[in-house]
Amino acid sequence: MAFPDLRVEIQAGGVWTDVTADTFTRRQQVTITRGRADEAARTDPGRCQLGLNNRDGRYSPRNPMSPYYGLIGRNTPIRVSVAGPTRLVLDGSISGTVDTPDAAPLDIVGDIDLRAEVEIDWTAGDLNQTLIGKWDGATNQRSYALRVYNGQLQLSWSNDGVASLVAAVSVPTLPDHAAVRATLDVDNGSGGRTATFYWAPTLAGPWTQIGSPVIQAGTTSVYASTVPLRVGSPDATHTPPRVPFTGSGYRFEVRSGIDGTVVAVPDFTTLAPGTGVFVDAVGHTWTLQGTAEISDRLIRFSGEVSSWPSRWGVAGQDVWVPLEASGILRRLGQGAKALDSTLRRRVPTDPNLLAYWPMEESRDATQAYSPIAGVAPMAVSGIEFAADDSLPGSSPLPKISAATALSGQVPRGPDGAWRVEYVYKLNDYPATPTTLLEVRTTGTYDRLQIEVRPSNVRLFGISTSGDSSAATQLLNIGPTDGFAQTWNRLQLWAETASGSTTMRLQWVTIGGGALGLSTTLSGVSAGHVTAVSSTPGAGLDQRDLYMGHLSVMGTRLSLIYDFADHGFTGETAGDRMLRLSQEEGVPVALSGAADDTLGMGPQRPDTLLDLLGQAADTDGGILGEQRDRLALRYRVRTGLYSQPPALELDYQGPGLAPPLDPVDDDADVRNDITITRIGGSSARAVLEEGPLSVQPPPNGVGVYDESVSLSLATDDQAEPIANWRLWLGTQDEIRYPSVHVDLAKAPHLADAAAAVVEGDRITIANPPPWLPPETIDLIVQGYTETFLPHRWDIVFNCTPGRPWLVGHTDDPTFGRVDTDGTQLAAAVTADDTALSLAVTDGPLWTTDPADCPLGIRVGGETMTAIRITGAVSDRFDRTVTGGWGTTDTGETWTLTGGATSDYSVQGA
Incomplete structure (x- = not known):
């Protein structure tokens, strides 16, 4: 790494513009702050402070003489970088690839050897990252691909272009920058095929085998597809989609045969930054697509400038703009409103939805609002809004009584298929027949009535002809186990085909099973739904009925209520973050597998940032910001365990700068921990003996208690979490809150120090004789980085690392x-x-x-x-x-x- 070769760029009118020459270092150094101090509960937004020379007024957004007039202003993107190795940079978007057209040498049908030297997060959860491949699932042109998915290194191939065959091994603990390799022996001589995986520091080796060879039954071959060979080969047809990797690519090889002839060898380390087209050593022409770029920069900060204050000296000789840019956490925390309930958010996303009334109104409401454009509010009377808040996937819902009347008009949908669904809780069966819901249609039956009785549930079809009406019992479901005393979803759907209509009535216990019946009626048409209503009448006397989230869809099939009705209870913390990321359009990168995070309780209405924070609190990892783009990053708790040091310092060597101030105090002591599941029970862990126990001095330190409420899926999660927090809070260790590294005195440490992110482990060997002699072991929680001409300092915020060596x-x-x-x-x-x-x-x-x-x-x-x-x-x-x-x-x-x-x- 050239030292330090700082570059500051702003995005003016969508174009990255180098403003380094205007960086005003006489008054203000460039300072970057990330992460959290010690073990603060939440990560602060990243900050970058610097000054820009504004003598000509170019950084005054409202100055019409500025070349940036109309191009900069609130939340202008900014990035700060230093020199780094030349490489390919991919951001993970499906358009960001590098490809070369199909050619005969690339159509390998026998043994194959794929190699890739990259820098990525090998543990990234739920990212199906393709390194290199000749693969297109949309056109059934699948040949071969090397990829990383959920902690596995996978070799995919197809023998017919359609079916995917896979061999995989677990990725060992690798440095972020490493080379991986997969070989496929299509005929191992024993009636099968063998895939073998390796890793090395670089593509030059030496190669170390990963696990045992993967031996599968049956010989195979590789399909010779006609699609290009791509670095970062995507496949949106796969579930989950195979996407280009997020990170850096250095060198790649495709060989025909194991250790065979090199047929493709794109080397990105030899290219000039900004290159768009190049030819590799064996003659293939490669083209960068989409967001792919060749770069020799390492991003130290990516954020937004929210204000452009102008300052000047008394004599006017110095005019400058003291900027303070912030990471994405600042914007997400500014005036954010609480997200709606999971049902209210999810149901409107069904493309077949015709009408929907959540019925989550406040107590004094006089109608039920519809979030669907063109759908009028539901007319109501005799209803008590906000009466019950016990359904995990909903805000409080209304109570329906004998005096209730409600009705809603449904816009026209397609004839021949429809579905009506809502949630309800009935405390007991009525003593007399009671109509829960009436559905009006244009089909053979003008009205369909769902009626509950003491021992069964019935569906009646009513046909009106002139002044007379005829009611027909269509379904009779009994006994009615599970219909009452719990939250259920009531579903009624109809579909016409070949002159007959099938109708089904069922209820689904939320979080449980379903009970229902279907009937097929010849000569009956379904039509479309025109209205829904409910007037239960006297049958509900002395009965409590709660209902809401009433919808009408133009299809018989929908799973849109599934999981949202119980607020995604049981969803892992990692999966919740990824789902919220997709729903809200806020990118969240997972460092580690979602399956390795803890299960959560229901998602209740709250701000996005607080919901993400709840997930991080439950799992116990670190939620922060991506360094190289406006995105969030979550490092799972298990990803902090027993990791190799990212930076190894020596007290006796250059680079470590004062102060290194040990602190032997009680700042982090917690010896009496109570964990409460929100809405559930609690567990307590107490250290009864030892130097940091609850015993009074000199046998202990006395009581240092803590009570924490967490969103947990089950009560039995509370005890192990309490014990883990007790373990962290009773380490009889000296703290080293900060570690100062002066890279001007130790430029050989620049690459390793620059790579350190929150949650990484650093060590300091050979401490002075007045300290304990063992290597100092620390976890980085954040850092402050400062740049001046010919200076580059990083001060890491640290906590003890030994508790994480499990x-x-x-x-x-x-x-x-x-x-x-x-x-x-x-x-x-x-x-x-x-x-x-x-x-x-x-x-x-x-x-x-x-x-x-x-x-x-x-x-x-x-x-x-x-x-x-x-x-x-x-x-x-x-x-x-x-x-x-x-x-x-x-x-x-x-x-x-x-x-x-x-x-x-x-x-x-």
Whole structure:
């Protein structure tokens, strides 16, 4: 990375314009702030502060002499970048690809070898990201593709252009910048085919195999499609859609045969920024499409300028604009109104909807509003609005009584198919027959009436001829189990085909099953619905009925109420963020898999930002902003576990600048945690013993309690969350709130330091002798970055990283379990290389040489045990790493690097 080569650009009239030369550094440095301080509950909007020289008035939006007049103003986009490696940049949009036309060498039908060197988030959830492929599902021209989806590396191919075949492995922990490779042996000699996956630091290798080869039954072949070979090959026909990757591409290879002939080799590192067309080393012409670009910039900040204040000195020699741009969180938090209930938001999205009345009015309303253009409000009387708020997917709904009358007119829809649906809760069955709803149609039956009785539910069709009417019982459903005492959806639909009409009446218990009947009537037409009404009458005396979200659709089939009726209860936090992102048009990138996040309770009306914050609070990850575009980013909690350091610093080396101020305080201590499920029960976790326990000093620190209400799917989620928060709040560790890196003194650290984002782990080795000797382990919560001529500083906001080093099965570092209690049996000095120990509780330690070396921690000192001997009591031989000090008999110690159940131990 060239140092630091700062560039500031504004988007004037939709065109990115370089204004670096006007950056006014004499009065104001360029400062970027992101993330949160310590472990604040929510992330603050990102900020970028800088000054622009405005002596000629060009940055005064209302100055007609400015070349930017009419082109800049409120929320003008701005971005700040530094020099970076030349590469292909894709933003994930389906138009952003690079392609070369079909050619004979690309029509590989046998063994194939695909390779890609990219920089992406390998854990990105629910993004079906294609790296390179020759694939078009819309025209059944599928050949081969290498892609990443939900933590898996996948090789897709087709033997006929239509059917997709897939082999996949789980992606191991990889650096963001890495190369991956997949090979396909179409005939492995044993009647099958074999796919093998690899990774390497770059396309030059060396290659490391990922997992075991994927062996599938049956030989295969690859279809020779006619579509172009694409980097970022999309397929909108796939579910979920295969889209171009989001990130950077460096080099790609397609080989005919495993380690065979290179037939395509686009290398983006050799191109000039802005290149649109180029020829690769084997003669293929490649063209950048859509949003794809060749760039040598790394975006440090992307935001919006909300105001352009002018300032000047007394003599008028200096005129400048002190800008403060903000990330997307600021705009989302400005005057945002609460989103409607999930039903109110979702039902109008059905393309077949003709009429809809949510009935979520306030108590004093006199009619029921319709959000559908051209549909008049529903006329009502004898109704008590906002009487019941117990349906998770709705705002409060009205109570219907014996005196209620309501009616709504329905615009004309297509003849021959319709559907009427609404939610209701009836506390008990009426003693006498009661009509719940009447549907008027232009079909054979002018009116259809849904009637409930003490033991059944009936549907009547009424035909009117002149002054006489004839009622026909069409359906009789009984017994009526589940019809009352819970929230249900009542559905009535009709469809005419071949001279007959099928009608179905059923109710669906919200969150449960359905009960109903159908009938097919020859010579009967469905027509279309003209009106709906309800006048229950005396049958509802002493009965409570609540209803709402009444809709009429021009189709018999609709699933639009599904899941929205219970507010998407049980939806994971990640899935909720992605759904809200799609519904509101606010991009949210998920770092990690949605399936790895916790289940949530119902989504109640609230602002978008608060709903996203609730999801982050439930899961316990980090919600923040994307650095390179106006978008949000959520890092799932499990993505913070046991990660390799993104930046490794050395106290004795260059780069680490003062101050490094340790703090040994109680700022983050929480030893009595109560977690309450909103609308449900609670769980409590208390640390009863230990230095940070609720015991009064000197045995503990006293009570530091906390009570948190979370949106949880079930009550039993509260206890493990309480214990996890207790674990985080009772770490007997020194805090290092900030870490200052001076990149002018250590430019070799620039690439790694610039790559650090919120949630990354950083370490500091070789601390000074007045601090504990172990490597300082930290999680970055945010940072402040400052630029001046020839200076680039980053100050990271940090919290302890050790609590996030958790156990992982089959991991050489984190796949070991501690015993329940071990103490030194004899005191040791700094020079001792052997420890005698006594197990006070639980099994003895392993003496299998294959289990060593392993890390141990004795009285705060980290050691390496190279051998363990002894049958009844254990003896540790250790390496001496500088001799920190002496340790007394009885000193407790633990394993470092996590704990799981697959570590071998002896005895009991």
